[in-house]
Amino acid sequence: MSDEFLLYRLGENKDNKLRDIVSTIQEEQDRIIRAERNKALFIQGVAGSGKTTVALHRLAFLLYQYEGRIKAERMIIFAPNRMFLDYISGVLPELGVGDISQTTYSDWAIGLLQHEVALSDPSETMAYWFEQPRTHAELEQASGLYKGSLDFKEAIDERLKELADNIVPDVPFMPLPRMELKPEQMQEWHDTDYGEQSLMEKRDRLASRIRRWLESELKTKGIADKKLRSTALSKLNAFVKRMPSYTAVKLYASLFKGKQALTTVPKPIAKTTSERLARGEAAAEDLAALAYIQLRLYGLQNAPFDHVVIDEAQDYSPFQLETLKLCQRTVSMTVLGDLQQGIHGYTGIRDWDELKQLFPDDQADFFELNRSYRSTMEIIEFANVILGGMTGGVKPAVPVFRSGDPVTVEHAGATNGDWLRRIADTARQWQEAGEYDTIAIVGRTARECEDIYSYFMRDGMTASLVLSKQPAYDGGLTIVPVYLSKGLEFDAVLVADAGSDAYGPMDAKLLYVGCTRALHKLTLFYRDTRTSLLEGWHPAD
Structure with a gap:
């Protein structure tokens, strides 16, 4: 495939689905x-x-x-x-x-x-x-890191091993006098016949095997008396009931509360998890x-x-x-x-x-x-500046040589009203220019996006507000929190507030995600002072 054709394809505007x-x-x-x-x-x-x-x-x-x-x-x-x-x-x-x-x-x-x-x-x-x-x-200290770790898996494996070791009863089953099923026999059935099955499948099949054993014993010994048979079946049901039986939720809950709770789980995590499961x-x-x-x-x-x-x-x-x-x-x-x-x-x-x-x-x-086909050279180089040294050993993006408009970073006014007005005016100008089919206003928080959306509605503008439960992507003018924008792409992106209060030193990846949603046009606004993450960026003359 020739580079000329590749550049031509990349220069085309995208529709509202993933670019093919x-x-x-x-x-x-x-x-x-x-x-x-x-x-x-x-x-x-x-x-x-x-x-x-x-x-x-x-x-x-x-x-x-x-x-x-x-x-x-x-x-x-x-x-x-x-x-x-x-x-x-x-x-x-x-x-x-x-x-x-x-x-x-x-x-x-x-x-x-x-x-x-x-x-x-x-x-x-x-x-x-x-x-x-x-x-x-x-x-x-995030609970998600703990629960997603292999250490937590190993703790669960230990609990599952305890469960597996207790599936076979360690006492004989004696439904009637002079009728006995020894633990050794049950263990042999378990080890010989059920080795590759899951824990509860082993438990259920062993219970069925014990039931069949009882039926065979009653038949072999010619026990037809209804009272004796009823006694034997009652004892069978009681014996099987004592065999461990769990659902996933029940076993998981036991890790955080009660006599079997894991001692390695931090107490705040155990308390929150138990309350949620309840x-x-x-x-x-x-x-x-x-x-x-x-x-x-x-x-x-x-x-x-x-x-x-x-x-x-x-x-x-x-x-x-x-x-x-x-x-x-x-x-x-x-x-x-x-x-x-x-x-x-x-x-x-x-x-x-x-x-x-x-x-x-x-x-x-x-x-x-590491070759980026999405954004212009200017956008990619700008985004790489945001990451600085926070690349985690990953090579930075190398742009395909496709030049476009320079990235702009602008103060959007001292008051909230000035800021909202500038956002709306910019979005309207982009729409009226007719150059961009898809435009995104990328907010720092859901509340910020809701405020922008409300202003747009009062101003007679049509836009889609994307929040956590949004099932579909409709294209056009979209307002989306930065943390939900990952994986999406738009012809033009306006980062609503790239100020120091919005993006601190720990938020480089977050701002990087927001900026790299843009294909052709990227503008960032800020209200008070711009984020320190942009210290290494110098606008083109």
Whole structure:
């Protein structure tokens, strides 16, 4: 594919769905698409590198290359939110992979648990971490980091081992005088016949085997007396009832409260989690452990996945990835993300090795995509300045040589009214110019976005307000909090407030995400003083 044609495609305005860059696949991306099937591919791709499109093309390639051995119905894409799922929904049928399941990890886990719990409103968590700057110390103590760790998984494994060791009763079953089933016999049944099954399947099958033993004994000994048979059955029911029986939620709750509570769980985390579970709810941070326990207790009820795609994987915990491993017979994954966009540091990873360690070296490959096809050279270079040295060892984005308008950073007035008026005037000017099909006003918080939206409505402007529960992406003029903008892209972006109160030194990745949503035009406003994250930026003369 010629560079001239690539530049032409990139210069075109996008519609309101994910840009189709089928014709711009480069050599580095082609290597990923055609990589060996039975591996976990980890792809570090900078903003605008086309990593999502590469993953979708990989699905199409695998279906073609391994026709008859893998099926679209047994492939699955995990996206960061429902809005992003809507954003890519139009692309899959065009690639001939429309039958592939698309979901979020939260929706998948709640379904796996058969809706035994409801997902608590994530807006409270979002508000805590994003409505005001947080310190590094607060981040390190986040409950999500603890619950997503392999240390927490190991603690759960210990509890599951205790449960497994107690499935077989250690006392004989004596339903009637001179009728005895010894523990050794029950242990032999368990070890010989049920070795590969899940814990509760073993328990239920052992209970059925004991019931059949009793029926055989009653028949062999010719016991027809109804009273004796009733006594024997009552004792059977009491004996089976004493065998451990858990749901995933019940076992998980026992880790935080009661005699069996884990002593390693920090008390504030235990208290909050117990209260939430008592309301019949689970937070997103609880779902990896709950899904893992469900799979260990009851096994996978559906066919294993032939291939798994995880987008925005920098926001996944090691424990989440471990649960998805349990849903495959053979490792076959495409795991993609960008550490530089890891804004959910209270749950996600800081280094790809945290996820790669779950696989043997010969089952994991690592690729880097650092060429950015989305934004102009000016926007990419500006965004790289924001990150400064906070790249986490990741190579900064290298722009395709496509020049555009300079990035502008402007003081938007001293009062709230002046600031809102400037935002509305700028958005209206962009719309009237007719150059941009999609425009985003990127706010720092949900409250800020609501204020801008209210002003727009009073001013007679039409816009879409995107908040945490927004199911679809409608294009046009959009107002969105920066933490929900990840994965989306717009022709023109106005960062509503890039002031020092909005973005502190810990918020470089957040501001980077907001700026790299822009394809062609980027403007930042600030009210008092601009953020120190822009100290290294000097406007072009």
